[in-house]
Amino acid sequence: MIDTQSGSKSDFAVETRGLGKSFGGFDAVRDVNLKVRRGSVHALIGPNGAGKTTCFNLLTKTLIPTTGRILLHGKDISSLRTSDVAQLGLVRSFQISATFLHLTCLENVRVALQAKNGGGYRFWRSLRAISGLNARAMELLERVGLADVADVRATELSYGKKRALEIATTLALDPSVMLLDEPTAGMGHEDIEPVTELIREAAVGRTVLIVEHNLSVVSSLCERITVLNHGEVLNEGSYAEVSSNADVVSAYMGGGEDD
Known part of the structure; x- marks a missing residue:
């Protein structure tokens, strides 16, 4: 540039x-x-x-x-x-987890993908219209270690997993700078190391x-x-x-x- x-x-x-x-x-x-x-x-x-x-x-x-x-x-x-x-391409992840707590992990990432693809945050769109985003949403959940809780609501996740979900939604926007x-x-100590490693992986190919x-x-x-x-x-x-x-x-x- x-x-x-x-x-x-x-x-x-x-x-x-x-x-x-x-x-x-x-x-x-x-x-x-x-x-x-x-x-x-x-x-x-x-x-x-x-x-x-x-x-x-x-x-x-x-x-x-x-x-x-x-x-x-x-x-x-x-x-x-x-x-x-x-x-x-500059996207910020906030200090307080900014997920939709009553949506599932899959739905949270799908909402972010809608925004990235020009669909905006249109919750009223039919499931058929947005189901094509499910595969990419699952890829991102797999990347942050949340594929096994894709259908779990964000409010039920541990604090560390909520932060992992937030990183997944940030990655869904495909930022060049995070x-x-x-x-x-x-x-807690048990969450810090996995999230640190997750940030390291998310940083590949972008600036943090x-x-x-x-x-x-x-x-x-x-x-x-x-x-x-x-x-x-x-x-x-x-x-x-x-x-x-x-x-x-x-x-x-x-x-x-x-x-």
């Missing part, structure tokens, strides 16, 4: 330049320059209140930037709407930007890490580099309020 200003081919799936967001004079995010290399798994970490969620909201256009630019595959998306950004917001939050507090998950998944503190980039590098940085250690020891 081509950067519309520089005219050069971008090596980065997501890039921000001087990104900032102010709320009534408070700078939640300030002058963030982020570069997420195409095909990589990149983490955005930091203590509570660092601005990570605000950054995610800016990237998906849930919030409008006060300053700066956002590029997706070299294309300036700063002025686009949330729906436009999703159509371009933004994962705290995918292991609230999980992840906000995650569990640093063992970050260290095992992510090639590069950007550390935020007080809305600014504090450090960036490999896990070994950022975890040994004195400023990063100090920021985590100090903590703060939730972002």
Whole structure:
């Protein structure tokens, strides 16, 4: 893809330049320059209140930037709407599981496939009209280890399986860039490793930007890490580099309020 200003081919799936967001004079995010290399798994970490969620909201256009630019595959998306950004291939998975709890696993994935195929969320369509999506929905459930519970309602799943279902519905949209917001939050130890492996498999052939507090998950998944503190980039590098940085250690020891 081509950067519309520089005219050069971008090596980065997501890039921000001087990104900032102010709320009534408070700078939640300030002058963030982020570069997420195409095909990589990149983490955005930091203590509570660092601005990570605000950054995610800016990237998906849930919030409008006060300053700066956002590029997706070299294309300036700063002025686009949330729906436009999703159509371009950037899809976010939320911290709180966003499944339809009273639909089955198969139905949840099928709804996402309807949206991807231009059918929208049309629950009133006949089963015959959407049955052609069942095979693809089952493929995705198989991929995330849920094929055996395809006919089980989402409300009956364990927390870890709900997150796996959410990843399946995200994959149904066939994103080129996945933004994962705290995918292991609230999980017991028995669920963290399977979900981590699931993210690793889902990342094949696409770019993943992840906000995650569990640093063992970050260290095992992510090639590069950007550390935020007080809305600014504090450090960036490999896990070994950022975890040994004195400023990063100090920021985590100090903590703060939730972002």
